[in-house]
Amino acid sequence: MDMDKRINNLKIDFTKVIDLKNENVKMFETLEGKIGQLKIIYSEFIKSNKQNLFIFGLDSFHFQGKLIDIEYDDMKRLYSAITNRIYCEYFKLYKIVVDYITENMPDDRKIMDLINVSKNSYPTYKDLEPFKQYDFEIIQSVHETIITLLASIHNYFLNKEHDLKQHQLKNATGLNIDNFIHTFNYNNVVLREKLTLFVTYIEFFHRLHTKYFTRFTIKMQLFTTQILHDIKFEDSVEMHKMKRKSMMETLMSEDVDKEILHDLKKSMSEPSSTPKSTSFSSSSFDSNADIPVLGKPSKRENTLEGIFLNIDEPNEVVIIEEQKEEQKGEQKAEESEEKKEEPPTEIIANKPDADDMSILTSETETKSETPAPEAKPKRKYTPRKKKTDPTNPL
Numbered sequence: 001m002d003m004d005k006r007i008n009n010l011k012i013d014f015t016k017v018i019d020l021k022n023e024n025v026k027m028f029e030t031l032e033g034k035i036g037q038l039k040i041i042y043s044e045f046i047k048s049n050k051q052n053l054f055i056f057g058l059d060s061f062h063f064q065g066k067l068i069d070i071e072y073d074d075m076k077r078l079y080s081a082i083t084n085r086i087y088c089e090y091f092k093l094y095k096i097v098v099d100y101i102t103e104n105m106p107d108d109r110k111i112m113d114l115i116n117v118s119k120n121s122y123p124t125y126k127d128l129e130p131f132k133q134y135d136f137e138i139i140q141s142v143h144e145t146i147i148t149l150l151a152s153i154h155n156y157f158l159n160k161e162h163d164l165k166q167h168q169l170k171n172a173t174g175l176n177i178d179n180f181i182h183t184f185n186y187n188n189v190v191l192r193e194k195l196t197l198f199v200t201y202i203e204f205f206h207r208l209h210t211k212y213f214t215r216f217t218i219k220m221q222l223f224t225t226q227i228l229h230d231i232k233f234e235d236s237v238e239m240h241k242m243k244r245k246s247m248m249e250t251l252m253s254e255d256v257d258k259e260i261l262h263d264l265k266k267s268m269s270e271p272s273s274t275p276k277s278t279s280f281s282s283s284s285f286d287s288n289a290d291i292p293v294l295g296k297p298s299k300r301e302n303t304l305e306g307i308f309l310n311i312d313e314p315n316e317v318v319i320i321e322e323q324k325e326e327q328k329g330e331q332k333a334e335e336s337e338e339k340k341e342e343p344p345t346e347i348i349a350n351k352p353d354a355d356d357m358s359i360l361t362s363e364t365e366t367k368s369e370t371p372a373p374e375a376k377p378k379r380k381y382t383p384r385k386k387k388t389d390p391t392n393p394l
Contacts, residue, residue, distance in 0.1 A: 006199050010147055013206040014140075018331055020213035021136060024079060027220045034227060037064045054250050064230075077343045082212045087134040089123045089205050096196055104191070111152045118145050128335045146202065153195050154242075160188050178327050187266060198235075 042065060045058055098115050122142055123134065156263055164184055172179050 001044050003195065003199070005152055006203075007147065007154065010150075010199070010202050010206070013203070014137050014211075016142055017206065017213060018140070020210065024213065024217055024220055027224055028079075030226070031224060033200065034231075035065070035072060036069060038068070038231075068227060075220060075223060077131065078216065080133055082209075082216060084130055084132055084134065085212075086205075086209055087142070088125050089129075090139060090146065093201055093205075094122070094142055094146050094149075095120060097146060098151075100194065101149065101153065104366070105153070105156055108152070108156055111149065111156070114145075114148065114152065124143070146198075150195065150198055150202075153191070153198075157188065157191050157195060164188060182315070193241075238384075275312075290320055295339065 042058070042061060044060070046055070049055070049058070095141050098119070101108075101111055101115060122138060126132070164181070167177065167184060171181055
């Protein structure tokens, strides 16, 4: 690819990084608003309910908000580490490019003037401060300065190539400047390769930073979706659907395991243990009454008694799968009913005739009329007398 096109593409690629960064900033602002609403609601609950049992009942709500705060702080820390690293890489590359230009192109006044203007414009990066926040405008400025310096190096290289052709024409006239031309050409080759190396560095940084921000965006979308899934805020339904759709598309493009995607969809569509109709007030509500959401007062009451913590609707994909399963069950039920309505087929060949039935009944009746034989009397046992010996009277 031509070097001019590669340098121009660097500007286009960096806009993708900026868009991802802006999307993350918007999600942070949205989360801050939701967390602020939860804190206000909890404080109002505590003010109006100061008994021990009420405070005990609100401990779960307090821990719910605490978990959100912990995860939110972790996300901010991760975002700070990513932006800090971006500035680190661009600042160090800027220093390398400036040193190379100062050593090898001191005769170009335009490039040297640009370096002198931007030399003290950027804060020095410190490796011992990996979470220090640098304004993203400074990061953009460093990036633009590097692109400008690379474009200036490319123009300098084109001028040197023109000079080389002029020297070659002089060599063709008979001047013995062959070694000079080889040396000049060698310097141009080194300059071209050095420029290619710098451009390749930035291209790699763009791919790396895009991957960092893309994965961070997925985590932020998942975090936001979990909050909107658990708690109904104002306008949270549409936001939840949009975040969920974009997150699933991004995960599918990243070739994530299908089992992980399935579990993620299931976790985002499963209802929580809190029933939908559970309210914080002890009064009864009509079935047709309007169910308010957090951040939006009820039509009947402007107090916190009308606030519900509702569960989000199940995922559309899961609903479609359940409908298909219900249709299959209905088809099976219809087929079983049709089988029940059909008359059972009887084997006529084995069925006895009426005459045969009469014969059978008569035989059974005659057998029942014959008297049973009398039982013989039992013989009584009588012991036999012993014969006496005449010779022995005893």
